[in-house]
Each structure stands twice: as C-alpha cells, then as structure tokens.
Amino acid sequence: MSTHTLPIGDFLLTSIPIWPGRMMNPTQLFLDQTIDEIDAAHAKFPYYFGESSQELKFTLNAFLLRGPNGNVLIDTGVPSETQPSPLMSGLAEVGLTPADINFVVFTHRDFDHIGGGTLNGQPAFPNARYILGHTEYEHFCHDEGRAEMFANHIAPLENAGLLSVVDNDAEIVPGVHLYLTPGHRSGATSVTVNLRTTHHGAIILADTWHSAIQVSLPHWHMMFDEDGHAASATRRQVIEMAERDDLLVAVPHTIDHGFGKVRRDEHGYKWDPFTE
C-alpha cells in the first residue's frame, strides 16, 4: 500500500491508506435495499463490486493536506497494533514525522477516524492543534455509547491543551474550512479547500458517503448513519455542489485512494474515480 498525492492549487492532498481493500456484504450495510436492487446495482455498476453482488469494495484512507501555512491531517484512522502504523508509514513516505503535523481535524466521532490521534494514551502529534467542530464535540460529550472512546482519545488531548472546539465552518488555515455535513453523525464536518474561490477546489468528506455507488444511488443509506434521512439530504447537496463546482472529492472508505469527481450522466450523477 502506498500513498497517492494530487495537487489542488497551492496545496498537495495525499491519501494515506489505513486498511488494505476489503469486501463488505452490501445486504448488511444497506438494510433498506432488497437483494434484487443490489443485484441490479451490481449489474449496472460492477466497478464497486468484487466477484459478486455480495461483495462491495470497501477501504479506509486518512488524508494529509500540505500547504503554505502548514500540514493538516484530516482524520487519523484506527489505533494500530503494529508500529509504525499505516498512518505513520504514510507520513514517512512523504517525508514527514508526527512532529511536523500542525493541525489534526477529526471529521466525526468514530473510532476509524479519531483512533490514531493518540498513541499509548498520549497525543500522537505533539505539535498539532486538534480540531473538532462544536456540534460534534457537544454530541460526543453526551454520547454514552462512545464515553470510553471519548475518555481514551479526546480527554488526553484536552488534558494536554491541544484540543480546539471550533465553529462548524471554521477556517483552519487560509483556504481550508470545516463544512458541516450532518447525517452520518449529527455534527460531522467535512473539510473544504479553496471552495468557491478558484477552479482548484476540493472537499474531503466526513463519511457523507461510504461506497461511491451512493453518488449514483444517494437514497441508499448506510446502516451506520445516525440519521439516514439527514445523511441522504446532505449527500444530495454535496453531490450537486461537487459536480457544479468541479470539486476534487476525497472519500475515506472509497476505493482507489478515495479520489474522484462527481459527473452528471443520463440517470443523474456518477462517480468518476481517479484510478491512475
């Protein structure tokens, strides 16, 4: 596994693979979809599937944004039992150490996104300001099912004075902002780069979709979505914006480095992956 880097204006956006690609059974992810609907999707969109309609390709990426005002890590993957972790190996591949990270953005309160932000109970990025949108932070504080996760992965950052709870549309560095995308989690914030300023814009998603098959089928909501209707509404809004503004889109659980663009087709929208 290796990293993949694309330029966006003055920035470099790198996809860091955390998991090797794996297969998930779509009937266990998209509970509202019938077998017939999944078979039809497999016939129409084979790119997203393995050998059969029972195998949907799945993965996990973290993203690194390097620019004139510092290095921003967007999500941190899962805690790793092996060291160096895939996250640290990915950073090393582009010549960075943990001390070189200036900001860590957590897009939402899930284990596979915040788990690598600490190492042995300590901040893994000692010089970084860790960023969490205020809605997600407040809901995380009251999320009983994730109390242990908060204690293990957020409290050490607070204790070290490294956590900043910010507005849901806060600027991280010039040109880089949080962008509220509720649904998967109530306060999930994606991250935008150069939004509405140039033709070199990007958005790094907070699990606004998982498989990019949901660009063509935005009503398919993942069983892990906290509010399926809100997730679907947000997904449609982001799909329309990404197509209209020709954004590079970076997606944590989508295959082929998670990079692609949203295009129109005769049925609505489709995912155009960067497979190079």
Ligand SMILES: [Zn+2]
């Ligand atoms: Zn996730």
